[in-house]
Amino acid sequence: MGDSKTPSLVIGENNQTTQPLTEKSETNDNDNNNNNNNIINNNNNNNNNNNNNNNNDNKSDNNNNNNNNIINNYNNEKDIINNQENINIETNNNNKPYTNNTNNTNNTNNTNNTNNNNNNNNNNNNNNNNNNNNNNNINNQQKSTFKSSLSSFLTSYYTSSTNNNNSDSNNNNNNNTNNTNNNKTTYFGHVRNSISYVTSSLPGIPSYSSLPSFNIPLISYISNSIPFPINYSRSSNLTNNNNNNNTTTTTSSSSSSSQPIPIKSNDKQQQQQQQQQQLNNPIAPINMSPNSFNSISIESNRLVISNSLGTEEQFQDIIRRLEQSNYKLHLISLDTFIENIKNDLTLSIDDISSSVQSYIATTLPILMHVCASIPFQTNEGAINMIESKSSSSSPLPPPLQTLMGKSINEIEIIIYEFMEQYIASRLYRRIFSSQEAIQKDTLLCEHISRFQHITPSNLDINDSIISTQFLEQIQEELLYISIFKSPREKLMCIKKSFKLLFQLLSKTQLPSVVGADLLLPIVIFCLIKSNLPFLWSNLQFISLFRDPTLIESETNYFLVTMITAASFIENMTFESLTDAVDPNAPPKSSDDNIIIESNNIEINKEKIEEQKENNNNNNNNNTLEPIIIDTLQQHESNKLVSDKEIVNENEREIKNSASSNDNDKMKIVTNNATEEEKKKLFKFYNSKPEELSVKEIKQLLNEYNSLVDKYFETK
């Protein structure tokens, strides 16, 4: 009963499948129907003899293959026929395309021999078949194809019967192995179908040009029927294909639209950031927490920010948002930017400030998007790229609670404040360790130390206004400027210092109105007395790293006053101070020097006078000696010239000398003699004996006698 049913079902299916095909398929139907009748088969064979074209044979083979494939599909759908039959059919299907491929590629005798071998095998298997025609190759091929299909069904029938005879356990094992084989064969079948598609599309054979359009939907239809595991892989492949299409469109769009450079750099940054993220994940939060804690502790201890824009809570929320996994890239970009500046020691402070400002300008819109879900206001190309990324990653993030209900400008200010504080506080050591700043600070401190002795009056300030307590409090307040690391906090410190100054001034009794005329000198005096170690560096830091548009007007005035005071001190000299009111140590020291110099001059003068006196004495002694010698020579010469006259004159002189015994007369004579000697010295200093007259000789003799008398009187 069962045996009779199965072949009838198979035959019926063949009939159903072959009906919609073309006329040639109808002819095939006729052949199949006539297989049961020998006479009709012979007639058909005779008809086939008329058509001897290889093309027709090839086409019929392809049609048969398609028919078999469709049969497989119906079998799978119905799940009636045993797996064994399916296996046999599929194996035959696998063989046939291979043979067709060989026929297509090579038309040699070897292929015919292989076909003949197959035919022989089939004949051996099929005992019921009585038709054996080896004379005609064409007829053999056609018969072989038809017989092989029938033999496949019959062999499956016999194998199933034999399996029934075997034990149940063997059947179970065979079923398991058959199932696995089934899966494998279906997989390979898919592969070979694709191979056949490729071979059919080869340009070498023009006869196949009409068929690819017909084959494509079948392949898609076949691929749809593949079992689950292959479908899973197929779905991923489909998505890949779709992505490929999208990538092509994106590349075309990207090529068409000229993208700005920073976006590409941002892409590179993100790639590098991802790599660094993998490396730095455990390290970054540890580094983050102490810094934020330090800033919080300092700020909580010292300052109370009343400004709602840029509070510490807002900064904490921003950091928390950036520490999330989705947005850690931006935080890492900040850290890498900071580290690059730290590592690059060739940069000057101006370069650092310009690079920081430009970096903040580029990253500000990104953070506004991340923290407050504000859309970008950049180029269209950039918008498209960023939107694609954002859409791919996740929907827009919800805005932070602390930033709710604020305008775009206010949010921009808050995020700018955050970035400024974050970057500046971490670059603080890099900036303050620069040699330029250290040199200028040291020079300024040395310059200020020279003026520590000044009093308020040197700056036209009343002494009653400023007291030691006043200075101590202001110094204490000014020293905090160096403690804070962000320019905003430093400015808050300066503002607080000025407010303290005003409070202290209000306590004192002021003679007049307090304006800049009085404020600036007081600030200068306080800075000189406090002598801050990093005055110049702090002012430079604030001016370079603080956006001037965000500085409050009043605080800006205080900053400008500090800058003017510092510049005045830098160029300050003693001449610029008023010396007349109260003289200070430098003028006194200068006066003392002058006095010492004057004393030295006086001493020198005294010495010079002494030398002059000595010289005068020496001159006198020198002049006296030659005169005496001259007189003696003259005396001798006179004696030789005229002895008589001399004797007479001597007698007269003796009388004269005897007559002049009076002491008074002697004194007068001595005085006169001295005068005469002086006159004579003047007259006869350079005279010669020949030039002298008689009267002159007498005078000389008289003088000689007087000198001799004096000489003996002393003895």
Place this chain on the structure above:
Amino acid sequence: MTDTEKSFKVVLLGEGCVGKTSIVFRYIDNIFNDKHLMTQHAGFFQKHINIGGKRICLTIWDTAGQERFHALGPIYYRGSQGALVVYDITDNDSFIKAKNWIKELKTMLGNDISLCIIGNKCDLEKTRVIPLADAEAYAKSVGAIHYSTSAKLNKGIEELFLDLTRRMILNSSGVVIHSNTNTTGQTTNRSERIPIVPDSDSGNKQPGCCSN
């Protein structure tokens, strides 16, 4: 400050002891000798006024008038829209000093700034040294306006600041266009800054990669 409110910076110049600060105190707080309130804000004054439906914020910067601080003036008057140059009508030297300030402001800031020459202490008319006609003629020659005020008698000060604010508004009506262009300039500056960043960043990051 809101966007609708405009802010003007006014700088107060003049020799010491001519009464600069007294004028501003009289205008801001209508006070002349109250010492307690004077010391709350020394040197910096801020007042919000409403002119023609526009809300204006005036910030007045007082400067030290001593001769030794003359070289430090540019730091104060840089970026200001208005200037008040004050002299004492009983002191000829203060008027000469005021002229020097006017020359400097004209050379440094050009015609964008609104200039006011103020002859203070007009309550001491008997001891006037500088004729009013001469002062007004000089003010006209340099494109400024002369005012006679007395902080002691609260005379001429309110009119002074109102006129100055109106003139600054007129200049800013021209400047509003400039401010708009400035804002667009800022955006363009930011867009222009954007290409600069990757060069420096790329330069900085290459050693980073080398270090990694």
